[in-house]
Amino acid sequence: MLGTGSAFSKRYLNNNAMIEWKGTKWLIDCGNTAPLALHALNEPLESIEGVLVTHLHADHVGGLEEIAFRMNIFIGRKPKLIIAEDLVETLWENGLKAGMEDSEHTQLEDYFEVRAVKPEQTFEWLPGLVAELIQTKHIPGKKSYSLKLNRSLFYSADMTFHPELLKRLVHDEGYQYILHECQLTGEGAVHTTLEELLTLPESIQRITMLMHYGDEREQFEGKTGMMTFMNKHELYTFDI
């Protein structure tokens, strides 16, 4: 995990991941703190093949400009970008264009090798790694996606509580790993609260790891039921 904290976390950094699959490394989201996290982990940019984006909040895409500029200027390569097809235009037009457009670069494809994927449809991310972006509720009126990997691992990204989905994934479809966002305090208006996650049956809690939490994590150690906190800069291995 490059970071396991919320958008505003200063201790745990933004909730972004780096995955390695058969020797190839990708980022799942690349937020404001992703370049800092890669630096802290001594991970050279050269080793990153691309980025999969779940949605367009800055804690998930705020590091894209730096990553793409550095790759273009210093490495001479475009990072790959996997993104739901209905987020492509907004990412450029309402986001990256402001800082990245110039006389020679006028579109997202000038910086990234873009693979726009259809939500709710599986695609082969890498050989043997089947992925699917599914739309989940986050901010009203804003598209956001969760990620399914090899019909085995569910990565919530940012979403409000959806127990029926989690029960279906685990009990009906046999998912083995749930990496779930977790808001520790306050109302769960746009996120899933710890209080809500604690209502899940043990069978789900046992395989649920918590991420995207706030800097007050220490107060909640030992209070997460059968769920465990993921740790910033820690490597996790999943058999998927």
Ligand SMILES: Nc1ccn([C@@H]2O[C@@H]3COP(=O)(O)O[C@H]3[C@H]2O)c(=O)n1
């Ligand atoms: N309608 C909104 C919009 C944003 N927010 C906060 O801003 C953060 C953006 O990144 P996030 O990780 O989705 O968490 C969001 C909320 O904390 C919020 O709480 N309500």
Ligand SMILES: [Zn+2]
């Ligand atoms: Zn977020």
Ligand SMILES: [Zn+2]
């Ligand atoms: Zn968000």
